[in-house]
Amino acid sequence: MCKKVCTRVIILFFSFLPLIVQAQKVPPVPPPFRVDNLVCEYKINPISVDEAAPRLGWKLITRDRNIQQIAYEIRVGSNAVSLLKGKDLLWTSGKVNSNESLHVYYGGPALASRQKVYWQVRVWNNRQQVTPWSMVNSWKMGLLKPADWSAKWIENNYLSDTTGGPCPMFRKTFKLDHKVRAAHLYITAHGLYEAQFNGKRISSDYFAPGWTSYNKRLQYQVYDVTADLLKGDNAVGVTLGDGWYRGYTYNRKKNVYGTKLGLLFQLEVVYTNGKRILINSDKTWKVAYGPIRSSSFFDGEVYDARKEKKGWSTIAYKDLNWDSVRTIDTVKENLVATFGPPVRKHEMFKPIKVFTTPAGEHVVDFGQNLVGWVQFKLNAKAGDTVKLFHAEVLDQKGNFYTKNLRTAKQENVYVFKGDSVETFEPHFTFQGFRYLKVEGYEGQLDSTNVAAFALYSDMVQTGMFSTSNPLINQLQHNIQWGQKGNFIDVPTDCPQRDERMGWTGDAQAFSRTATFNMDVAGFFTKWLKDLSADQHKNGAVPYVIPNMLDSASAAASGWSDVATIVPWNIYLAYGDKKVLENQYPSMTAWVGYITRHTRNGLWDTGNHFGDWLFYAGTDYEDGAALTDKNLIAQAFYAYSTQLVINAATILGKEDDVKKYTALLADIKKAFQAEYVTPNGRMISGTQTSYVLALNFDLLPENLRESAAKRLVNNIEDYDEHITTGFLGTPYICHVLSRFGHTDIAYDLLMKESYPSWLYPVKNGATTIWERWDGIKPNGTFEDPEMNSFNHYAYGAIGDWMYRVIAGINTDEGSPGFHKINIFPHPGGKLTNANAELETLYGKVKSAWSIDNGIFTLDVIVPPNTTAMVTLPAVDGPVTESNIDINNNKDIANIKPAGGDMQMDVGSGTYQFKYILKTHKKNS
Ligand code: BGC
Numbered sequence: 001m002c003k004k005v006c007t008r009v010i011i012l013f014f015s016f017l018p019l020i021v022q023a024q025k026v027p028p029v030p031p032p033f034r035v036d037n038l039v040c041e042y043k044i045n046p047i048s049v050d051e052a053a054p055r056l057g058w059k060l061i062t063r064d065r066n067i068q069q070i071a072y073e074i075r076v077g078s079n080a081v082s083l084l085k086g087k088d089l090l091w092t093s094g095k096v097n098s099n100e101s102l103h104v105y106y107g108g109p110a111l112a113s114r115q116k117v118y119w120q121v122r123v124w125n126n127r128q129q130v131t132p133w134s135m136v137n138s139w140k141m142g143l144l145k146p147a148d149w150s151a152k153w154i155e156n157n158y159l160s161d162t163t164g165g166p167c168p169m170f171r172k173t174f175k176l177d178h179k180v181r182a183a184h185l186y187i188t189a190h191g192l193y194e195a196q197f198n199g200k201r202i203s204s205d206y207f208a209p210g211w212t213s214y215n216k217r218l219q220y221q222v223y224d225v226t227a228d229l230l231k232g233d234n235a236v237g238v239t240l241g242d243g244w245y246r247g248y249t250y251n252r253k254k255n256v257y258g259t260k261l262g263l264l265f266q267l268e269v270v271y272t273n274g275k276r277i278l279i280n281s282d283k284t285w286k287v288a289y290g291p292i293r294s295s296s297f298f299d300g301e302v303y304d305a306r307k308e309k310k311g312w313s314t315i316a317y318k319d320l321n322w323d324s325v326r327t328i329d330t331v332k333e334n335l336v337a338t339f340g341p342p343v344r345k346h347e348m349f350k351p352i353k354v355f356t357t358p359a360g361e362h363v364v365d366f367g368q369n370l371v372g373w374v375q376f377k378l379n380a381k382a383g384d385t386v387k388l389f390h391a392e393v394l395d396q397k398g399n400f401y402t403k404n405l406r407t408a409k410q411e412n413v414y415v416f417k418g419d420s421v422e423t424f425e426p427h428f429t430f431q432g433f434r435y436l437k438v439e440g441y442e443g444q445l446d447s448t449n450v451a452a453f454a455l456y457s458d459m460v461q462t463g464m465f466s467t468s469n470p471l472i473n474q475l476q477h478n479i480q481w482g483q484k485g486n487f488i489d490v491p492t493d494c495p496q497r498d499e500r501m502g503w504t505g506d507a508q509a510f511s512r513t514a515t516f517n518m519d520v521a522g523f524f525t526k527w528l529k530d531l532s533a534d535q536h537k538n539g540a541v542p543y544v545i546p547n548m549l550d551s552a553s554a555a556a557s558g559w560s561d562v563a564t565i566v567p568w569n570i571y572l573a574y575g576d577k578k579v580l581e582n583q584y585p586s587m588t589a590w591v592g593y594i595t596r597h598t599r600n601g602l603w604d605t606g607n608h609f610g611d612w613l614f615y616a617g618t619d620y621e622d623g624a625a626l627t628d629k630n631l632i633a634q635a636f637y638a639y640s641t642q643l644v645i646n647a648a649t650i651l652g653k654e655d656d657v658k659k660y661t662a663l664l665a666d667i668k669k670a671f672q673a674e675y676v677t678p679n680g681r682m683i684s685g686t687q688t689s690y691v692l693a694l695n696f697d698l699l700p701e702n703l704r705e706s707a708a709k710r711l712v713n714n715i716e717d718y719d720e721h722i723t724t725g726f727l728g729t730p731y732i733c734h735v736l737s738r739f740g741h742t743d744i745a746y747d748l749l750m751k752e753s754y755p756s757w758l759y760p761v762k763n764g765a766t767t768i769w770e771r772w773d774g775i776k777p778n779g780t781f782e783d784p785e786m787n788s789f790n791h792y793a794y795g796a797i798g799d800w801m802y803r804v805i806a807g808i809n810t811d812e813g814s815p816g817f818h819k820i821n822i823f824p825h826p827g828g829k830l831t832n833a834n835a836e837l838e839t840l841y842g843k844v845k846s847a848w849s850i851d852n853g854i855f856t857l858d859v860i861v862p863p864n865t866t867a868m869v870t871l872p873a874v875d876g877p878v879t880e881s882n883i884d885i886n887n888n889k890d891i892a893n894i895k896p897a898g899g900d901m902q903m904d905v906g907s908g909t910y911q912f913k914y915i916l917k918t919h920k921k922n923s
Pocket of ligand 1: 493494499503504505506609612791
């Protein structure tokens with residue numbers, strides 16, 4: 001049998017052989033050169049743009065090497081079909097000789113509110129190729145003037161409508177006489193809203209309209225609801241919650257922005273016959289309380305299912321007992337389109353363990369400290385009540401621990417209506433937790449009836465980092481989860497205790513790392529607008545943004561410097577010059593504020609948080625790591641001034657460059673006179689003190705090497721432990737690397753005992769802790785007043801991991817990774833490290849491994865960018881894709897750099913191989 005079959009196969013093979021040979025001879029078809037990923041103001045096909053001249057961007061797609069854009073052409077039209085034919089254009093850029101593929105301004109006639117336009121682009125490259133016209137994308141303008149809003153703000157008339165009370169539900173029915181061609185809903189609220197059409201939630205966004213400095217900037221959202229509406233009768237229902245608007249916040253303060261919840265709703269429908277009608281919030285709406293008896297970010301939600309109004313947002317529902325609403329005349333000048341990403345539901349976690357604690361508590365472990373909520377599907381008798389409590393950790397005895405939540409209850413209460421299986425998840429609250437304690441339900445809990453969902457701003461994950469060391473991988477995981485849990489419309493300090501505010505120091509410290517992990521361009525751009533809005537007239541930048549603390553004019557070094565640091569980091573990551581343009585007045589106002597608060601050139605006034613949560617343990621000398629707060633203030637004064645100079649240079653403000661350069665020289669002079677001895681010893685002999693002085697170039701050139709050595713000595717005195725707080729931590733490893741001590745930086749990173757980055761990891765952390773010792777080496781907790789297990793600031797090491805271990809960096813002169821520096825730094829006994837970053841140009845990759853002394857580096861450089869690759873510790877010949885680099889036409893400007901080797905490459909995929917010098921030495 002086999003013989004027969006085998007013979008047939010052989011015959012078949014030979015009869016096809018000529019074809020196979022022929023197929024092999026045909027040269028491979030080059031992958032097509034095209035443009036894709038068209039974005040307008042960072043978004044794909046946005047429908048609420050309020051920029052008069054929106055910026056457009058695209059990615060070049062090709063697998064060829066050395067591809068540069070040399071020209072582009074954009075065309076914009078009001079009709080997609082005509083646009084494809086190149087007819088009836090609103091605007092064409094013509095062929096523009098330029099390599100710009102990001103942030104290209106629309107240059108056509110002014111666009112009106114609601115106007116939708118379609119656009120395409122094509123691109124020429126340096127190989128005389130031109131792409132076909134791209135797919136057609138679009139953008140739609142938002143409501144640009146207050147007068148575009150004909151809807152009225154509506155409120156209920158209930159005296160009981162106050163913070164912590166039931167959530168009002170608003171509803172209206174309406175008739176659509178014709179078939180709908182397009183329907184757009186423009187909606188916002190005082191408070192949070194959740195809207196439904198005909199019984200169905202209109203979007204997957206949560207906590208809309210987001211958190212902004214409401215009285216100055218209140219975002220509205222726009223939804224295309226064409227598919228949600230029916231010809232004939234329709235119903236709409238909107239529930240409002242306290243949220244950030246009037247809910248309990250820091251120090252149990254409430255009603256920060258107002259006392260009354262309100263809704264603004266404008267549904268614009270265009271029929272297929274062209275007629276346009278409006279369904280607005282007005283006096284015809286009705287209101288009632290429903291099942292949500294209270295809802296608070298800090299305290300959770302109380303939901304009484306017996307009070308549900310079944311079908312309340314459908315046409316069938318009878319609302320005879322509902323109450324009338326009132327309209328109010330509130331200004332609409334503060335309404336702005338939404339810039340950042342909405343909060344959405346993301347990962348789902350099933351229980352990894354369900355157990356009873358020694359204290360007899362019924363607890364579920366989801367295995368990850370996350371931010372969001374628990375959904376359950378349970379059944380019980382009508383009136384039975386289940387209570388869900390949330391905690392980040394168990395205590396030393398294994399009991400449920402909530403003291404570190406301070407006054408935040410994080411408690412969801414559900415009263416059953418007595419149906420078969422009741423599914424519940426809350427609406428206007430979120431919890432920070434890994435553990436769930438359930439009271440009032442004795443039945444079994446398992447993956448069929450409880451699940452945890454993570455909610456966070458819908459940022460695309462752009463970064464990936466992994467190594468051969470599982471502890472470092474867990475650290476990276478923790479950094480990313482710290483970001484997920486704390487990027488909830490604004491960058492918060494922590495997501496669980498009674499705080500959850502946009503603390504500026506934390507945000508600036510983590511911001512550069514954030515740009516590696518996820519696309520945070522929109523997220524931070526939006527938040528910076530609130531920073532500008534809340535900046536005090538005298539230039540002071542509040543501690544928290546949006547500012548809801550009483551100390552409106554307070555400012556602190558390292559915190560308020562967020563005004564210069566975040567715009568700069570966004571500029572570096574995304575090449576976004578406009579963010580610098582927009583923030584420039586705020587940046588200069590901040591430096592102006594400091595200057596006016598100096599004495600003899602020293603900023604030594606005011607209250608500062610200093611190097612917050614630095615190591616102050618008892619193992620060594622108590623308080624030895626305490627850095628003088630005024631020294632820190634002067635250092636950040638210099639850094640902010642430097643960043644203003646950088647921004648002024650980029651924006652072509654030459655007078656300002658001169659002015660601030662002179663100021664910076666004085667700041668540094670004053671710094672040296674006050675805080676540095678003539679031999680370069682800092683008055684605070686701490687790691688943070690040397691780190692800031694070196695990172696911000698505050699010391700004369702001739703004292704820098706020795707200062708770096710003193711830093712190393714200090715680290716060695718602490719047995720290679722880190723002692724920095726929030727302000728020194730982001731820079732310490734960078735400073736060490738810059739002065740040739742990457743080995744010491746690795747020692748710090750790899751340390752597993754307290755204080756170190758890996759100490760929490762070894763103790764089971766799944767997020768970054770607020771303190772180096774949230775759980776002390778003896779197993780007890782730090783002070784519950786300040787002990788969050790999800791605080792991202794120390795996660796700022798992530799930036800060094802991407803930029804130095806893997807070695808992916810943007811050239812500052814060509815930001816947004818238009819020119820890339822690839823310079824991996826092997827060390828720390830790692831045998832490999834792999835990082836990828838999806839930049840606005842495309843994917844950058846640097847992945848290295850060491851095998852038997854052979855160093856292999858895989859690099860991807862996206863089209864329309866170039867890279868300078870530095871190969872570390874080269875010994876002997878280097879190959880790229882098995883060709884000696886000296887004979888490789890794709891490698892240019894090869895030159896030695898110390899013991900390393902530098903070269904320039906264009907876009908494409910590369911693999912370098914050589915013998916690593918250090919390995920040879922050691923072996
Ligand atoms: C926050 C910090 C914040 C700090 C200011 C704390 O309560 O949680 O992260 O930066 O206050 O000192």
